[in-house]
Amino acid sequence: MKILSIYDFSNLTQAIHTWLSGKMSVVSTQVVEMILVGTVFLLFFAVLGLVLVYAERKVCAIIQVRLGPMRVGKWGTAQTLADFIKLVFKEPLITRDADKFLFNLAPFIIIIASFMAVAVMPFAKGLQAMDFDIGLFYISAVSSIGVTSILVAGWASNSKYSLIGAIRSGAQILSYELSAGLSLLTIVILTGSLQLSEIVESQADGWWIWKGHVSSIIAFVIFIIAGTAETNRGPFDMAEAESELTAGFHTEYSGIKFAFFFLAEYVNMFIIAAIGATVFFGGWMPLHVGNFEAFNNIMDYIPSVVWFFMKVSAIIFLMMWFRWTFPRLRIDQLLTLEWKYLLPLSLMNILLMAFLSLMGWHF
């Protein structure tokens, strides 16, 4: 535990805070800190988008036995940057008779919703912008606003493809939110807290996926299926089924507004992966095995932020793997899967976990 404190980010944030307080009044310190945190998140979002899009294209290429982008930069690493610059300079088109105000507003709602969700993410020890006592519940609350944006975008575009895509997507996200929430609740039974920092701390002697065994594994499988569906990614990408709906709810968007939807999709994927990593795989907590001190100490040498991003990347890779290997479902199959299989299963799983917890049969 001693070594963990070397990598504690609260030293850094505390130093910045004291330095700022020495320079100015309380109110302006608060304002400057808010701006600082906001800027850091903005930069993080930009980098995240670039990296994830590149990763997606490379993973897809490898699965399809191709090389993927290779020309811009070494191994095509600057490809997404070039694409981004192209997107920024494109003309933002608006369809005739579209509701201009709502059409322009929709991309902002979805990006703000993902911004708010990332705000409570514990990236590393002491590196968390907000630490609510309702952490997990807060995340599911703010990410439920994102669906409004998709519906509004589909409506305001004044296009059939967009409208059908939006309605499909709305039905899908609303249904799968239930399973995702219930599978997280399964672990909350064990942690006894919704606060993300406490959930991470409670895994200091082993991750919940291991400590909760059967029930945790079922919960994780349900969570990853529901999470993939909530981000509208394949095999659940009915909302933008290219062969039927051109591009679903963002058919009519171009340029920077399209980039917003695109970025939001990848940020949402990151959020799902980060929640999964935090709740099931210990977040930034290194791999600890019970009271095996020597092993735990060695693991502590790897910084917590590295642990967090390793786990998140693993889950993101899993989601990309799904996308490029499974065929797309039909909309009725999708709703059947949720309402007839996943939802009853996750309800039963909660009962099972409550029973395990009551009997003390978890580690």
Add this chain to the structure above:
Amino acid sequence: MSVILFYITAVAILLFAFLSVTTRRILRAAVYLLFVLIGTAAIYFLLRYNFLAALQLTLYAGGIIVLIIFSIMLTSQMNNKLEKPNDLQVVLASVTSVVGVGLVLFVILNHSTFITQYSEKIYNVKEVALSLISYQKNGYALPFEVISVLLLAAMVAAIIMAKRELKNKEQ
């Protein structure tokens, strides 16, 4: 700091509430209403009543508004504009809202000590959850159960309505 934030949120809520009732495009009204509800959640956050704020976001911003938007999408058309209300309607609505504001202000101003006494306490999730299932004094077990019966009734009604349409089609 929180006072400034409170006034910004309050002005935003009032502005969007006004826009929501005056706009003639129905989906815009729904989106303005969404902003009003998010603003209310922001005020709960300022009061550090996080649980209620998150509930407000999940139920109203994420649930009710999505339901409203869904029903608008399925029933009305993009270019439909609502009719302009006639003068009598405007007068009646204004009178009703003024009376409503007056009533709320009257209650708040007459019980200000009561309100400050309760708003300074910080509730955590555990307390809220325990009082929800408590059947002792100040417990909410009975209302909780009664509401679930109400929801059950709504679900039964929805199923009956859906089934009836199916039967009609078969005939």
